[in-house]
Amino acid sequence: MTVILNQSFTGISIGAVLLLIALGLTLTFGQMGVINMAHGEFIMAGAYTTYVLQKSISGAGASLLVALPVAFLVAGAMGALLEWLLIRRLYTRPLDTLLVTWGVSLMLQQLARDIFGAPNVQTAAPDLLTGNISVGGITFANNRLFILGLALLCVLGLTLILRLTPLGRRIRAVVQNRDLAEVSGIATERVDRTTFFIGSGLAGVAGVALTLVGPIGPTMGTNYIVDAFLVVVVGGVAQLKGSVITAFALGVLQSVLEYSTTVSVAKVVVLVAIVAFLQWRPQGLYTLRTRSLA
Amino acid sequence: MTTTTPLPEKTVPDPAEPPPSLLDRFRVPGAFLLGAVLLLGVAPLALSDFRLNLLAKYLCYAIVAVGVSLAWGRGGLLVLGQGVFFGLGGYAMAMHLKLADAADTGQTLPDFMQLYGTGDTLPWWWQPFANPLFALAMTVLLPMAVAALVGFFVFRRRVKGAYFAILSQALAAALAIWLVGQQATTGGTNGLTDIQGFFGYDLNDPVNQKMVYFIIAAVLLLLMALARQLFVSRYGELLVAVRDSEERVRFLGYDPAGVKLVAYVVAAGMAGLAGALFVPAVGIISPALIGIVPSIGFVIGAAVGGRASLVGAVLGALAVAWAQSTLSDAFPAAWTYLQGLLFVLAVGFLPGGLASLAVVVRRRRTPRTTTTTAAPTGGTA
Numbered sequence: 001m002t003v004i005l006n007q008s009f010t011g012i013s014i015g016a017v018l019l020l021i022a023l024g025l026t027l028t029f030g031q032m033g034v035i036n037m038a039h040g041e042f043i044m045a046g047a048y049t050t051y052v053l054q055k056s057i058s059g060a061g062a063s064l065l066v067a068l069p070v071a072f073l074v075a076g077a078m079g080a081l082l083e084w085l086l087i088r089r090l091y092t093r094p095l096d097t098l099l100v101t102w103g104v105s106l107m108l109q110q111l112a113r114d115i116f117g118a119p120n121v122q123t124a125a126p127d128l129l130t131g132n133i134s135v136g137g138i139t140f141a142n143n144r145l146f147i148l149g150l151a152l153l154c155v156l157g158l159t160l161i162l163r164l165t166p167l168g169r170r171i172r173a174v175v176q177n178r179d180l181a182e183v184s185g186i187a188t189e190r191v192d193r194t195t196f197f198i199g200s201g202l203a204g205v206a207g208v209a210l211t212l213v214g215p216i217g218p219t220m221g222t223n224y225i226v227d228a229f230l231v232v233v234v235g236g237v238a239q240l241k242g243s244v245i246t247a248f249a250l251g252v253l254q255s256v257l258e259y260s261t262t263v264s265v266a267k268v269v270v271l272v273a274i275v276a277f278l279q280w281r282p283q284g285l286y287t288l289r290t291r292s293l294a
Numbered sequence: 295m296t297t298t299t300p301l302p303e304k305t306v307p308d309p310a311e312p313p314p315s316l317l318d319r320f321r322v323p324g325a326f327l328l329g330a331v332l333l334l335g336v337a338p339l340a341l342s343d344f345r346l347n348l349l350a351k352y353l354c355y356a357i358v359a360v361g362v363s364l365a366w367g368r369g370g371l372l373v374l375g376q377g378v379f380f381g382l383g384g385y386a387m388a389m390h391l392k393l394a395d396a397a398d399t400g401q402t403l404p405d406f407m408q409l410y411g412t413g414d415t416l417p418w419w420w421q422p423f424a425n426p427l428f429a430l431a432m433t434v435l436l437p438m439a440v441a442a443l444v445g446f447f448v449f450r451r452r453v454k455g456a457y458f459a460i461l462s463q464a465l466a467a468a469l470a471i472w473l474v475g476q477q478a479t480t481g482g483t484n485g486l487t488d489i490q491g492f493f494g495y496d497l498n499d500p501v502n503q504k505m506v507y508f509i510i511a512a513v514l515l516l517l518m519a520l521a522r523q524l525f526v527s528r529y530g531e532l533l534v535a536v537r538d539s540e541e542r543v544r545f546l547g548y549d550p551a552g553v554k555l556v557a558y559v560v561a562a563g564m565a566g567l568a569g570a571l572f573v574p575a576v577g578i579i580s581p582a583l584i585g586i587v588p589s590i591g592f593v594i595g596a597a598v599g600g601r602a603s604l605v606g607a608v609l610g611a612l613a614v615a616w617a618q619s620t621l622s623d624a625f626p627a628a629w630t631y632l633q634g635l636l637f638v639l640a641v642g643f644l645p646g647g648l649a650s651l652a653v654v655v656r657r658r659r660t661p662r663t664t665t666t667t668a669a670p671t672g673g674t675a
Contacts, residue, residue, distance in 0.1 A: 035459070086638065090642065095372045104634060104638060106634035107631050226463055226464050264472045264476070278453055278461075282452055
């Protein structure tokens, strides 16, 4: 019994990481239809921000807390810049955004290599997050709990922004009907850029969280990017709850399979499961109903 | 996105234009002949053995590009997982060659299996590959079968655009991870290395290396001719129609899923053949050659050269492969920036690739907007 519980906690914590890295994509890919391959490099930017801040601020706990908003701003600014330079020219060619941003991600990886060196670096975790909590025979790693909390907080924040603020209303309007939003007086270009800023900023926050569970390196983004896209694809576009459910479901599935087989077999089985799932619901778990044919 | 993508204008032959001259009619066969002379005649004479071997390697990438041009350029299917098919073909060939090498030295197991000490029996799924005919057939049939299976499920449920691209990419990641995980039977991260013979010929002999080059060049020319025939056939027209307006094709009574499936399967077969030929030319196949990054690499060349133009895609693949190996050794950092920039500029600002440069320049000079060539879009999502 404890084995099962421990294993499901592992699954939930994998899911929390997946959710954090996919959350930004839910905005930029799910809502705007832009396939941003440089999203992984925005995660990397967030991780390196943590690394730099830790060098200048003493105390791992303090630097982590400062890193969260700073990484959000750094990655968000990079995203807004990318949107302004390239992506806004490509809204009618969604597939090409994938290739263009892949080029950008190559350059950003090399930039990281030139600035920080090719080998991975590591940050120290705050004391508070290094231990475990044991409840009834189940061990919770503190850093995993922190990531879980952070992921849920981000989901909550994003939901509140999208549901309650004027900005969120404008974002949803642009997503549902760009032309109608435009004639209603919404500055769609500015909304696009803001959406991209928030989505990329969330990647930065994910980067901060990832420093707690793994090394920081120029190629760290590529390791997560495909998984993150799969979460959004399975979850369905334009719906936060799809991503949340999918991330945790995939996390638990992955951890259960890893327990009974190997990591590599688990990856393959998860992929087969995703293709099978898309047979059942080709548009993903949840989808925004529109009257368009596509 | 709920916005509908504007349909590219159709190319309508201008009635005012004169009928094609004799020169125009022989343009395509002429260019093909010129390519054949360059590849089969001039290159082997002009290049050293080392450089010819490098060219053989690039030509393998060009073979993949022929398939990419078909599936992506004409069909609008962004195939980001060609590494899977390249790898399946490559591993099928390498498994046979490893077994043949082992048999030559009186062993029953390939060298790496003895090293990892997993027992004395060959895994069951290795055994049929001892047969050369089976292995050769598998280099093409295995990738096509996998593509047919994946494509059937994916296209039938109208998974398209970005979703298809991401799924195909995930497939490449999954295969690479699986190969690394099965170290005892697949060679793990190292892959299948140190291949000595090629159907009884010693690969260390420069004469035999030259033979391998000729085979690769001939296969490339053959597949280009085949692809060209497909492009000008009724099927080719249908494929472009599906790319530009899938719904309209469906309403006309065709089955877009079947049309896309054929392009995907043929492209997969070409990538498999390229992988199989890559093995004797380079002597190695490994997960690092087929994962996400190399899979996108297969698309880069075609994008830079011109995805919709067969010759553009092939030349682009050759040029990028050449630039990669010459520049990445000398200036690794500068090359990565250049590669990224090349990609951003080519795809972002010149979607037809370098092949469309002449058209773009000509259109700038003569401000006539009545007939516009349909710019290849990346397909509608």
